[in-house]
Ligand SMILES: O=C(O)CCC(=O)C(=O)O
């Protein structure tokens with residue numbers, strides 16, 4: 499299959515159209531997010547969607563969360579370069595498929611590397627959300643094998659879903675700003691700075707950098723009425739032991 503993949507050479511052809519613009523959000527304290535809405539051309543992204551939907555050996559594993567067994571609320575698969583330490587999350591160790599098993603994934607990885615000069619990724623966690631009942635709950639991707647400041651590059655296909663970042667508990671920035679007020683007068687409401695939402699478009703790229711996994715949680719919440727499939731690829735760098 500030749501998908502003629504290139505990262506969209508001009509992801510922002512009309513500078514007036516903010517919806518198409520690459521956006522960098524400084525989350526403070528060394529955390530940042532980059533969002534590229536048109537990372538892949540629309541039609542190419544649909545070809546990838548169809549390939550991934552039909553050729554990836556999706557599974558829905560049983561996880562152990564807070565001592566309880568539950569079925570992961572989305573399909574998953576894992577691909578990694580040979581010789582890397584195993585990924586284990588929520589008591590589950592996915593089988594690591596090879597990049598050679600799924601050549602189009604190497605093309606997407608190349609495009610991500612091209613878009614992010616200086617960044618390297620050697621593993622990929624794939625997720626398939628079959629409809630609005632499928633989701634990923636609040637978490638951070640802070641497994642030890644990614645080191646202290648993991649960079650995660652996330653490419654989305656198909657149904658648009660909300661991706662929400664929320665500051666880990668501790669003081670919200672509004673509370674921090676009102677440190678000089680008596681405690682009773684402090685607002686308990688978190689400020690807008692403590693949550694950011696992205697509607698992840700078909701063919702988009704979102705990158706989390708720096709301290710984002712240390713200081714922030716992220717989720718893709720359930721959405722009533724959503725009935726179509728979304729596929730998401732998160733590229734990560736597993737550090738060699
Ligand atoms: O589906 C997404 O956009 C996010 C997936 C995610 O957070 C993860 O796989 O760790």
Ligand SMILES: [Fe+2]
Pocket residue numbers: 637638639716
């Ligand atoms: Fe994540």
